[in-house]
Structure formats: C-alpha cells, structure tokens
Amino acid sequence: MKNSITTRLIVLLTLALAVIMGGGMLLDYRLSRQELLTRLNEEALVEIGVAVSDMENWLNGIEATTGLLGRILEQQEYSHEGLQQMLRDVVVNNDEIFGAAIAVNSKFTEDARGFAPYYYVDNGTVSYADLAGAGADYQKQPWYSTPIAAGKALWTEPYFDTGGGEVNMTTFAVPVYRIDDKGNRVAYAVVTADVALTDLQRVAGQLHLGESSYSLLFSKEGLMMNTRSQSRVMKHYSEISYRGVDLDRWHQMFSQALRGEPSTYDFPCPESEGHCTIRLGRLKTTGWPIGLVYNQQEVLSPLHQYQVKTFILGAVTLLLMAITVYLLISRLTRPLQQLSIATEHMARGEMDVALPQARGKDEVSRLVRSFNSMNKDLKAYIGDLETATANRSRLEGELTAARDIQMSMLPGSGEALWQQNGIDLWAKVRPAKTVGGDLYTYFQSDTHLFVAVGDVSDKGVPAALFMARAISLIQQLAGTATPPDKAMAELNNALERDNHSCMFVTLFLGVLNISSGQMRFASAGHTAPSLLRASEVVTVAQETGPALGLAEDQVYPINVLQLLKGDRLAVYTDGIDEAFNDKKEMYGVDRFNRELQACGELPVKDAGLLLFNSVDMHTGDLPQSDDITLLLLQYPSTTKQIENQSFQLGTGLTGRVQAWLEATLEQWKVAPESIMEFDLVAEEIVTNVQKYAGLEAGELLGLTVTVTAGSLALEARDQGKPFNPFEDGHRSELGADIDSAEIGGLGVHLITQLTDRQSYRRENGYNILRVEKGITGSGTEPPA
C-alpha cells in the first residue's frame, strides 16, 4: 500500500494543500496582525484620552466650584452664618469635594484669630470645624499662604490633614481679593476645596490598560498621589526604586512630563514575562504628571487570541481537507485498486474474477470498461483456443490413424524386406508429413516379380488420398499378366477418369523375370533408376511416358534391362535427389549414385538405411520437404561371402591376421596373387592401428572380409582415437634420393596402391577403415 497511487495522491495532495493553505493563512495573519496592532494602539490611545479627559473634567468641576465661591465672596459681604451655610452646601452638593473652607484674612474680622469655617465629610456625614479655633494659626498654613503669595489659585502639594478629615489630601486654594477704602487691592480670604487622595485615586484608576496595569499620578513636586500600592503614596518618586527603570530615567521622564512632553519607556516587566511600558504625560488642569504602566502582553492579548484562533482554525481546516482528500481520492481510485487486484487474479488464470462497477464517463470508468471487455475477449479467446487445440489433437489423431491405414496399403507397412529366389528386395517410404503421396509395392507371381514405385504430385492429405486410389489400381493390375507398358496405359486411363483436381502420379512399373534377370519396365515420368554393377553405378537409360492421370489414352514405351548376377537396382522418388540443404544445394543423382556405390557391399537393408541417413545428413536441420521412397533390388543375393574375426592387439598380430586372412581367401578360391597383396594391405592396416590408435595390448581389432563377384573388401574396426590414415597419416615422399628419403611412412602408399577404393568413417566411437579391390577368378561365378 505504501506505493499505491491512492496513498501517494493523498499524501501529495494533502501536503500541497497544507503548503498553499499555510502560506495563505500566514499572509493573512501577517496582514491581520498589523491591522490589529494598529487598532489596539489606537484603542489604547483613545482609552487613555478618555480617562485623562474624565479626570480633567472632574478636576475642572472642583476648580470651577471653588472659583465660583471665591468670586461670590469677592463681590458680596456675608454674615458668618451665611458663609457657613454656603460652605456646607458646597460640601454636601459636591461629592468630589472632601472638604471646603473659607479662611478670612484676620484683618477683616473682629476676632483677632480670624474666621475660618471648615466643612468636611466624616464617615458619610458633613462635619464642621473651626480652623480659627484650632491651635495653629491657619494663616500660616501652606494652603493659605501659598495662593496669596502666588496671587492666583493653585493646588497644594498633597499633605496629611490633621485636625480635620485625617486623610491624605490635596487642596485647591483660591485667593479672594477686595478693594479697601484706600483703593488698594488686599487679600480678603482664601477659599479652599479639599480633595481626598482616595477620590483622586479612584478617578485616576479609570486609566488602565490590561489587568495588571495601573495609573501613576504625581504632584508637581514629585510626590506620588497614585500608584500601584498605597504604601508608596505620599512618597517622592525618587525614594522609590522601580525594577527596570533607573532614577535618571525617572528624572528625565518626570521633567519632560512637567514640561508637557509626553514620554514613553519600555522595560522588562518586573513581575511577569514580556515587556512593560510606562507612558507619562501631564494633566492640563493641574499640571500634575499623570502616567500609566501596562504590560504589552496584556494589551496584545487580543492579538494572541487571534493567533491561537488562526492556528486552531488552520489545523482544523487542514484536517478536514485531509479527510476530504482521503475520502475523495479513495472513492476515485477504488475501482483502480479493485482492478489491480482483479488483474492479479486474471494473471493467475482466474478469468471469472469480479471486476469493479464502472459508473460515469471518466478515465477510470473507461479503463474498467475496456478491461471488462478485454476480460470477456480473453475468456472467449481462451475458450476458442481450447476448442482449437482439442480439434487439432483430434485431427492429429485422425491423421495418425490415416497414416497407419495408408502404410497398411504398402507391403510391410512402409518398410519391407523380401528375400526369395535369391533375390533381396528392400523398400521404405517416409512421408514428409503424417501422410504422403509416395508409394511402392511388389508382388511375385511364379517366375515374375512385379515392382512399382510411384510419387503423387504434392504431398499431405490430398496426395495421400490420390495415392490410395493409385495403389489400389496398381495392386489390382499386379496379379495380371499385363505387360508394364499396357498396364501403365490402363492405369493412366483409370486415374484420369474423374480426376477433376488434376492430381497426377509418376510411376516406375517393372516386371522382372526371376530366372533370366530380364526386367521389362515402363516409366510414367518417373526418376530413372540407378544400377550398381561390378562396383560401378550408372543411371539406367529409359524412355518414359507422361505422368499418370493427366490425359487419357497415352502410350508408354517399354524398356528392357538385363540384370546380371550381383547387380543392384535402386528405384527411388525425387524426394531423394531433390532434397535441399540449407545452402540450397540439391542432393542430386550423382551423389545418390556415389552413395549407392559406397555401400554396395552392405545388405540391401543396411545400404538403404545408410542412403536414407545420407539424405538426412545432407538436409541437416531442415524439415523433410518431400516424401522419400527407395526400393533396392539385389539380383541375385547369394553371391556374397563374408567372414568376421576379432584380434587382440599385441605381439604377432600381423601373423595371426595373415594366417586367418589367407585361410579365408584360399577357401574362397581367391587368386594367390590377390591373397598376397591383400595380406600386405591387411598388415599395413593392422600395423597402423597397432601404432597409432593408442590402444593397449589385449584390446580388440575387428576385421571383416567380404568377397563378391569381382570385388574383395576388407573392413577394420577399432575403438582407438579418431584417426583417418588417408588424411591424417604420414606419407613419405616417394622416389626421393636415399639421402633425403625418409624411413617409414610407406604403409599408406602400399594400401592405396594395392586397392581400388579406400574409405574411412568414424561411427559410434569406432574407426572404420574399408578398402576394396576388384578381383578376378574368385569362387563366385563370373557374370552371366
């Protein structure tokens, strides 16, 4: 499955989608992040602005109320009770004001201590205190002296109010002036409004960004009015060490804030991860530096949430897409997988395997359909093939039966040996295909031997059928005394009748008078027979008529051949002389005659088989192209005498061989001169074997001597190493001067000079050396 197209598609598609989507989301994130950051920044600024302006409004309200009281006091004279009432109303009606006082310049009061009523909020109720009654002179208090000295309204530095509210507060003090009798402008009173630091802190607390952020508020002198912890309130900023921000930085920022220049400083958060920021500015109303400390992380937390959201969304989308891709691809390629499995089944020959259903018109469906039809075709084809094979074997069986039947029409069923009345006859037919058109037959009636060899045109079944017809007709005629020429004419007419396919047959038809040796024969376009007589072979001259079956009423000339004793007649079909080898060379009549001569001493059967073998050697690996038939007729057969003897190699071999040979030849009444020469030849042959065959003493050498009318032959057989003395043997140069003459190498000269024919062949591991010599005066009768 690792290499399956489905897995590859899924993995590749998912990867590609992940890359594309990841890229897209990353781009989107970058853009969105920038936007978000800008928005967050703006929001922070707006929030700060709102908080600061709230504070300004709040302080403005206090300033306005106090200022109004001051101006009223400038214009009008009030009774002490009226002033007290007015003050009380101010405190009651303004929640932001902790306490308010009107401190009148003692110059304008009857009482030397002056007059200074003070109302303040004490545990939710408005209490009264007479500041003039207190131990200290109120006119020496900073909230009284500083505004008068400055000549304008101002906020005091924060202080702890003892004797009044007992809280940390800061006071807005407004000096009130009046014109005296002399027209001088003199300080009449100071109107104050106290603001508890806790209230200030509450308002300043609105300024925040994020959970852990806190606001800072300083007096102009640098006292802390609001910070993270109450313990630091009322202390100078320089007394407090902030981790991450050194004092110089504080000084710098503080002075910048006093000048109204906002400043920002980033530092590592002291209590948490990430960076913190201090922003410091100035309240317009009071000139107090106001600031904010916040953790960037918290400000950017929406961004982080967005990041997490984006990541989760991306992961979920990717997962969904992977699942979708998997489902889609699986669905699309399922037929392919099933097809692949089906193919494996089909490869094992299970043609009935179920193929996947093909729906739609896509490539896979088309493939499945093509496959389906291929499977059907293949099934049909295999079925056809099985039928064809069955038909073929049936046909072959029929052909084999036909061959048996055809061969049974021939004497000996295709190969026959007939030996009677001193005559040897051997014949054999070998069709090129299972059945063929060649035929032979013979029939003896009293004193005559009837012989026929024929060749139907073409080969195979048509030829075989025509051959069957021809041989039936021939065998009918064989028993009659019709001479061959007349018989041939009758056969021709019989075969010509209704021969619409224009098949024809060449035929040799001969009748031998057994006692006289006279053979009368007629030929219907048949190859002329060859005659072996006295070791010489000639092609018999013949007059021939047309092939049988082509035209009616033909005349066939009669030929007469007088056979002599020892003659051998070979009648054959053109399958022999027209056998081709792979070089397109014909076997030829000459070659046939030579081979016939070479095996002339062998019995007809051996000679015939050798001739067949020779033709096979010629054609080599090529299939037999035409039917082959050969008929050998030996007349008469009893002229040959043969003797075999085996000799052990070793000392006295020549003597033993010669003793046997002389005795044999003398018995056969061979002329003494010939005996002596054959003795010499035999000695040279056996000496050669002893010397060169590489055999041990005691191994056997076989000798065969045969004598026929006019011919003496000696054949030596040994199992030594292949050695052809006529080619491999050493021959000395004859007639050389004695100085240069070689000693030895003479034997082969003697053999070739003293015999007429010599041959060597290697057969089944034997060296076979054969020599022949024409003789006269042997025991056989001279030719008649």
Next chain:
Amino acid sequence: MDLTTTVAIDEENSVARVALAGALNTDTAPAFELRLQDVVAAGHELTVLDMKDLDYISSAGLRVIFKAAKQTKSSGRKLAAANRKPHIDKVFEILKALPDMAVFANDQELDDYLDTMQRKAKGE
C-alpha cells in the same frame, strides 16, 4: 610366416651376403633389423640382400632396408639386392624404393659383379 636369415661373409672381397627366406613383415622386421645392423656395422664394402627365398615384404621390412641403405651410403659403402621375386619387385616399385640401389636379377649377375670388383681390387 617366419623369416630365416643366413649371413655369409666373403672376407677376401669384403662382401656380406644376407640371404632372406620367408616373410619380412612387421613381426619379423625387428629381429631382422638387429641382424642386418650387425652385418652393416662390420663395415664390408658390399652388403648383398639375397631375396631368392623371400616370399613377402611389407613396409616394415622396407623400412629396415631403407635404414641400412642410408647407413652404408653415408660411410661410402654399398647395399645391393639380388633375386627379387616379381611381387617383391612390385612392392619396391610401388614405393619407388631405393632407385639407386644396385639390383641383381639373379645369382649370375651378382657373381659377374663380384668378379668385376675383384679384378678392380687387384688392379687388373
């Protein structure tokens, strides 16, 4: 067939007569070779092989004669054959053996030759 070899030495004329009777073939040649070697080694001016009773000779026999002819010629002496039967002659002819060897058709020719040699030796 066996071979009988008779050697007659005519010291006066330095002639060795080697008479062969029977068959000189592969079987008999080795023994004959030894015998002939002895005769040739004795250093007679003329060695005559009398083949009057030799019925058979094969190439093995001829080889022995060849060898002896070479030896005598190289030492300036002579080897001659006498009384060859027709079929022995035929073998010699087939092999064109020893064309320059003196051949005496019969005893008379041989005797005449010996006489001539004697006279030559006596300076007549």
